[in-house]
């Protein structure tokens with residue numbers, strides 16, 4: 001009873017009782033475009049990860065689950081703002097991998113924001129690979 005152990009236990013409880021939504025909000029900042037941007041480290045491809053139920057998931061998927069609800073099997077959570085570490089639920093929508101790359105093409109991947117690189121051949125290759133993988137998965 002008492003002392004240090006008790007305090008530590010309280011702190012632990014505090015962390016565990018934080019909901020996913022609270023954890024996301026604690027680690028993000030809203031910018032002038034209404035994007036709720038992740039402030040911690042990002043992956044090379046611009047996504048960010050958060051630990052959830054012992055697994056690491058991308059923060060935008062976590063945001064969808066926290067603010068919108070479960071993600072249907074096989075669906076991706078996509079960004080209308082094209083910022084991969086944005087967790088603003090108003091900027092998220094569900095789609096397939098195919099939608100994701102189609103979307104990227106119709107938008108020209110925000111040429112003004114990313115003057116070079118985003119339509120890099122490697123990226124296109126990667127998207128095509130993703131599409132192929134999705135198709136394979138659908139075929140079972």
Ligand SMILES: [Zn+2]
Nearest residue numbers: 035081086091
């Ligand atoms: Zn956004």
